[in-house]
Amino acid sequence: MCGIAGLIHRGRTSDIGKEMTKMLQSLKHRGPDSTGYALYGQSGGDGNYVLRFKVAEQEELRHGFKIRELVKERRAEVDHRLGELDAKIVDAANATGYANKYVIAYKGDLKKLVDYLEDIEGVELLSIGHGLELIKDLGDAKTVAEQYKLHGFKGTHAIGHTRMATESDVDIRSAHPYWAYPFSDVSVVHNGQLTNYWNNRRELERRDRRFMSNCDSELIAVYLADRMDQGDTLEDAMRRSIEELDGVFTYLVATSDSLGMAKDTMAAKPMVLYEGQDFIALASEEVAIRSIFPNEIDTFDPYEGEVRVWQN
Numbered sequence: 001m002c003g004i005a006g007l008i009h010r011g012r013t014s015d016i017g018k019e020m021t022k023m024l025q026s027l028k029h030r031g032p033d034s035t036g037y038a039l040y041g042q043s044g045g046d047g048n049y050v051l052r053f054k055v056a057e058q059e060e061l062r063h064g065f066k067i068r069e070l071v072k073e074r075r076a077e078v079d080h081r082l083g084e085l086d087a088k089i090v091d092a093a094n095a096t097g098y099a100n101k102y103v104i105a106y107k108g109d110l111k112k113l114v115d116y117l118e119d120i121e122g123v124e125l126l127s128i129g130h131g132l133e134l135i136k137d138l139g140d141a142k143t144v145a146e147q148y149k150l151h152g153f154k155g156t157h158a159i160g161h162t163r164m165a166t167e168s169d170v171d172i173r174s175a176h177p178y179w180a181y182p183f184s185d186v187s188v189v190h191n192g193q194l195t196n197y198w199n200n201r202r203e204l205e206r207r208d209r210r211f212m213s214n215c216d217s218e219l220i221a222v223y224l225a226d227r228m229d230q231g232d233t234l235e236d237a238m239r240r241s242i243e244e245l246d247g248v249f250t251y252l253v254a255t256s257d258s259l260g261m262a263k264d265t266m267a268a269k270p271m272v273l274y275e276g277q278d279f280i281a282l283a284s285e286e287v288a289i290r291s292i293f294p295n296e297i298d299t300f301d302p303y304e305g306e307v308r309v310w311q312n
Contacts, residue, residue: 002176003027004189004271005283006252007292008157008259008310012278013042017145017153023281023288024141024160030284031162034175035144036136038187038254041155044130048090048105049184052126052134053078053117056098057172070122071098077120078102085113095148099126101133114182115210124172124212129185131155131256136175156312157259159252161189178218180225181210185256188221191284192249192269200245220251235309238262242305252282260309267304274299280310 005023007016016039024035044050055074060067078100082089087106094100106113110128118125127134133153137144141162145151161176180186194200194216201211201219209222220241227237238253238260250269253260261282263271272286274297281289286299302308 002191003030003162003284003288004160004191004250004252005281005288006157006159006189006254006259006261007279007281008312010278010310010312013154013156015152016041016155016158017150019292020158020160021141021145021150022291023283024162026288026291027162027284028140032140034136034138034163034172035141036161036163036176036189037134037144037150037158038127038160038177038179038189039133039135039150039153039155039158040131040185040254040256041133041153042131043101043133044103046105047130048103049128049130050133051102051104051128052100053102054099054124054126054172055122058096058098058138060098068097074120074122075100078117078123081116081120082113085116087113095135096137099135099137099148110184111182118212125179125181127179127187128182129179129256132179132185132187132254134177134179134187136161136177137172138175156257157254159187159189159254159259174213174215176215176217178213178215178221180221181212183225183229186221186225186228186253188217188224188251188253190217190220190249190251192247192251192264194219194245194247194249196246216247217251220245220249221253224253234258234260235307238307238309242307250284258309258311260307261302262307263302263304265305267302271302272299273302273308
C-alpha cells in the first residue's frame with residue numbers, strides 16, 4: 001500500500017525534519033516496515049556536496065565483532081578513495097554504526113566519484129547533492145527520526161515514504177526514497193507499479209545510466225534526471241513520463257529548488273493537496289497534511305494525468 005508525502009516552503013526555511021516526521025508517522029498504517037526521507041537543507045554550503053552512504057545493513061551488525069571490523073575497513077576505504085580523487089572531507093558524522101554523512105569539497109566529475117565509491121564491496125551511496133540528504137531505515141518515522149536526529153533539520157522542502165514490503169526484502173536497500181544516480185539532488189517517492197519497468201530500464205542502461213536496485217521508483221528518478229540532462233525542464237520531463245511510463249502510479253519528485261507531483265491517467269493511487277501562498281503540502285491521505293496544521297484548511301485531490309511543480 002505505502003504512503004508518500006511532500007512539502008515545500010517558499011522563500012524561507014523551516015524545521016522540515018520535524019514536519020515530515022509528523023506527516024509520515026500519521027501514514028504509518030500504510031507502511032510500517034521502513035521509513036525514508038529526502039530532505040533539502042543547507043549542510044553543504046560553499047558549493048560543497050553532502051554525501052550520505054551506508055557501509056552495512058542494520059541486521060549485519062548483529063553478527064558481532066567480525067562485521068564491525070569490516071565496517072571500519074569499508075569506511076576507511078571510502079576515505080582513502082575520496083583522497084585519491086582530491087575530494088576533501090570538510091565534515092563527517094556517523095548517524096549510526098552503519099550510516100554516514102560526509103560534507104565534501106569536490107570539483108571533479110561526479111559520475112567518476114560515485115562509480116569509484118560504489119565499487120567498494122558493501123558500500124552503498126544513498127544520495128549526493130548540494131542540498132539533498134537521503135535518510136532511510138527500518139521502522140516507523142518516529143523511530144528513524146530519533147535514530148538520525150532529524151528534528152531540527154532546517155530546510156526548504158522534503159519528500160518522504162512509508163513502506164509496506166510486498167515483493168522485496170525488508171532492508172535499507174529496498175526502502176524509499178530513491179536518488180537518481182549519478183545526478184545531484186534528484187529524488188523520488190512513488191506509490192504504485194510500473195508495468196513497462198524493464199523496457200525503460202534497458203533503454204536507459206543502453207545509454208550508460210546505472211541502477212542501484214530493481215525498484216520501479218528508482219526508474220522514475222533516473223528517467224526524470226535523464227530527461228533534464230537532455231534539456232527538458234522538470235515539468236516537461238514529468239509530463240513526458242505520464243505518456244511513456246505505463247502502470248498505475250502517483251509520484252513526488254524533488255530537485256535542489258523544486259517539488260513536483262504527477263498522477264497517471266487512471267488516477268487510482270491517492271493524493272491529497274493543500275496549496276497555500278507560502279507553503280504546499282501533499283500526501284496519500286489528508287490526515288498527514290492536517291498533522292502539521294493547527295487550523296482548519298481546504299484540501300483537494302489532483303485530477304488524473306495531472307502534473308504540478310512548485311519552486312521554493
